[in-house]
Amino acid sequence: MAEAPGSDEEPAGTSGWVPQGARGSLTRNAPLAKLVWFKSGGAADWLFEPADIEDLTSFLSALEPGTPVMALGLGSNLIIRDGGVPGVVVRLGKPFAGVEVKRDCVIECGGGAPGILVASQARDAGIAGLEFLRGIPGTVGGFVRMNGGAYGREVADVLIDCDVVLPDGNSINLPVSDLDYTYRHSRLPEGAIVVSARFQGTKGDPAEIGAEMDRIAEARENSQPLRTKTGGSTFKNPPPESSGGQKAWQLVDAAGCRGLKKGDAQVSEKHANFLINTGDATSGDIEGLGEEVRRRVSEATGVALEWEIQRVGRP
Template structure:
């Protein structure tokens, strides 16, 4: 559609999409701190919450790659920098948050569905193999992009395929093999949005599945600072080693920078003690990396996604 560009609104970047074509919720200069677990960070130039797949396809097609696009799930494994995020942030809401069980123990779920919902849906239908999703805070879209994993399993173990809307608005189905999974990484195109996925389970007993999910929930509760402003696992586990052990050995347990602190309960978690900026949090992570490298010679890699303007 040939339409005039929308004017700049409240200082946000010009949006090359006719506003009258948008059925979902579109917000300029949208605060993101409230949408991420750390409760820190700047605004998105634009935040778009599409009404459905057709709405998202039309929006991205009109956008035509003219602005950067980033998908946001529950914000559980992310630092949004204080300068905010350029371009458009896509957040999949209720229309993308369903999960259902198909034939042959396949679980189909929207990109905005949480790990708890997906694993609980599978449990109720007697589908085993998805229990570990109970232990990953986040949504299906994030799991698929980052090959989310916990308790010995990863999304690459169960993913059949996923539906993805590319930055030009094209809807494609990508089999798991095309994502070329590795540890916490996939080949999903930059700016692509996962709208749904199919996971392969096996026949199981609902009671046993529920018991395993309860075990996972209890293990997380006992070992992780869940009731704080945190971002999940900060660093990837190096080959054959545990990141938390390296952080602890380097003397970083309880280390603080501004309002950010390395958790004393689990040293591969950082927490916002109340008034941390994202610069505090990221700076603390970099200081931990420096100390670990100096102590053990291991260069830790970030697992938390860091986005936005510095």
């Protein structure tokens, strides 16, 4: 574990005093580009990978009040800006990636568990209704926060409750009703870290569940630029009443943006609602390209696209 200095040794650019004594990995000025799908962006003032839930809560409770805290999962739907991320980035690793089958078709998952693992465990247990998680390229913590969804279903349809650690180290349990889910949005408190969640499925046939998961995997492979440096769906699909029923990718196409470039950032030719890093694009290039797409779509169609990708950190 990297040693954390006292407040009198705080490095330039660091937000808040960071406590010593954590059992997990604690790194200052930690590069984040390698941890996100776009492979771009700056460093975290501090990157903390806790050893377990007790390590996480004690670390956060000892932070200087007001220190920014951000959870990082697989980095699949995220732009880390080039100036880096202030405060502490918390990355939940293997200790938080467990998946356990409970009674009555309930699946309990750690906040760091990937969606594909949750769906696979449910399949093996004959639990249906969670197949769509196979199509969400992220971890439980991320898609609980964002009400992640794919192929006609979303987290709000299956979540029972979640356990959350707040930036001050306090733990709370939130039932799904408290999250006030809407499309790709929840009322989860800022800086809160989802450490576990429970999902409700139904009894099903493992072979049929597996076939549906295979269908989802094939559909993603055929329609999305999965083998590139990308960030997943860039913009939210707008309400049908404002877009005439057109989805985000159709509006991007209508504005002539498919294939549009800014430096090494490009609108994917394969799926117009995906941005890709074709080489050494900066996060500024990627975000700037997205803003140019929004501008052109607004001019061409009158629809103001909203970002689905999260953009964090200093410009």
